[in-house]
Amino acid sequence: MTKQFDIQAQQTFEQPGPNPAAAIRKPLRQTLRPWLMVGVPILFAAAGYAHYVSGQAFVSTDNAYARVAKASINARISGQVVEIAVEDNQQVQKGQVLFRIDPKPFQIAVDRAQAQLSVARLRIDGLKASYRQQQAELQSAKESADFDQKDFARKKALVVSEFVSKSIYERADTDVKVARQRIASIEQQIASTVVALNGNPNIDADSHPTVREARALLDEAQLYLSYTTVYAPQNGIVAKVDDLQVGNHLNNGAPAFALLSDHEVWIEANFRETDVTHMRPGQEATIRIDTYPDRVFKAHVTSMSPGAGSDFALLPPENATGNWVKVTQRVPVRLELDEVDPALPLFSGTSATVRIDTRFSSPWWHPLKALLTAGNF
Structure with missing residues (x-):
């Protein structure tokens, strides 16, 4: 009897009781579960809203290209063409000789214009000399006319007294x-001079x-002569020089090759019309x-283009x-x-990806409004 009691007591003593740690964890899970069920969706919603708001400020496109100022050398x-002083893809400085055109015809035009200028000056000097000579002739004619007038008056008195014949009077x-007509003729010549x-x-x-x-014609001829030497209008790199060869005949205004600037560089990005709503210069x-x-x-x-x-x-669409x-x-x-890094030159026409910060953010209720008005105009 005693032995059986001891066995029951031992079994009772060895039977595990309730675990206190497990009892504590169970209420903790029950406590956190509702908070997690509410908090996690809120956290994801907040993260999604933050991503939505931050994403609205930025617009990007890969339809963008590097552009370089380009001058057409003509x-x-x-x-x-008698000389080409540069090679293809060569760096040139402003004022550097690029090529020359045969100057002989234009030098001949300059010589002709100089001769015409000298002739014009001689003509004016001759007119001034003629004017002085005509003035002297006019003075002599007036003195001769005064003498003839006095002689006529004297003979007129004598013809009345019959001391001279009538023919002598008429000759006077x-x-x-005649003296008066000569004066009038000289005065007319002076007026013309x-x-x-x-x-x-x-x-x-x-x-x-x-x-x-004549001086203007000479200046024009000298100007055309100066055009026979073509200079670089700015610093840059010449391209397509091989298209021009010595012996080629160039027409006035015809392009010879291109000069690309080495400092005037920009990016041209073509954004969708819906992306430029909040885009501004600066x-x-x-x-x-x-x-x-x-x-x-x-x-x-x-800057932004005023039109699409x-x-x-060249052929606008007809809508x-x-x-x-x-x-x-x-x-x-x-x-x-x-900043433009000279060690990283940009090549005209190369592709680029552009991302612009428009600093735009919609009100907090805008996503809800968008959902409610989806599909409506």
């Missing part, structure tokens, strides 16, 4: 008339219109250029048709780099 006169009268001297007998030869015209941007994939360039918006790119196309399909248009946006 001849301002027509002629044959004729001499007076004064007109030829532009109304000023003492005019300086270089101030006369004829000489000034906003910051980051640019990745395919040429340098590991480099991020800082830039800013400088299609409006400036007033029955089979019209709406297509999202692209608006060209110009961006300039904050």
Whole structure:
């Protein structure tokens, strides 16, 4: 009996009782469960809202390209190329000789214009000399006319007294008339000479219109002669020089090759029309250029095109048709780099990816409104 009691007591003693730690964990799980069920969705919603709001401030496009200021080098006169002073893809400085056109025909024109200028000056000097001679002839004619007039008056008195014959009197009268006509003729010649001297007998030869015209023709000929040497209008790199060869005949204004600037560089990004709503000049941007994939360039918006790119196309689209399909248009946006690294030159036409911070964020209720009004106009 005693042995059986001991066995029951031992079994009772060895039977495990309730675990206090487990009792504590069970209420803790029950306590945290409702908070987790509410908090986790709220946390995800907050994260989603933060991502939505932050994402609205940035717009990006990979429809972007590096642009470099390009000048078309052309001849301002027509002629044959006799020298090319640069090579393809060569760096040139402003004022550097690029090529020359045969100057001989233009030098001949300069020599001819110089001769015409000398002739014009001699002509004016001759007119001034003629004017002085005509003045002397006029003075002599007036003195001769005075003498003839006095002789006529004396003979008129004598003919009345019959001391001279009537024929002598008539001859004296004729001499007076001839003297007066000679004075009138000389005065007419003087008037014509004064007109030829532009109304000023003492005019300086270089101030006369004829000489000034000849001088202008000489200046024009010298200008055309200077055009036979073509200089670089700015610093840059020449391209497509091989298209021009010695012996080619260039027409006035015909392009010879291109000169790309080495400092005037920008990025042209074509954003969708829905992306430029909050875009403004001065906003910051980051640019990745395919040429340098590991480099991020800082830039800013400088200007926005006043129209979509299609409006400036050679053949603008005609939307007033029955089979019209709406297509999202692209608006060209110009961006300039904050710093240009000479060690990382940008090549015109290379692709880029642009991301602009518009600093726009919609009100907190905007996502809810968008959901409620989805599908409505």
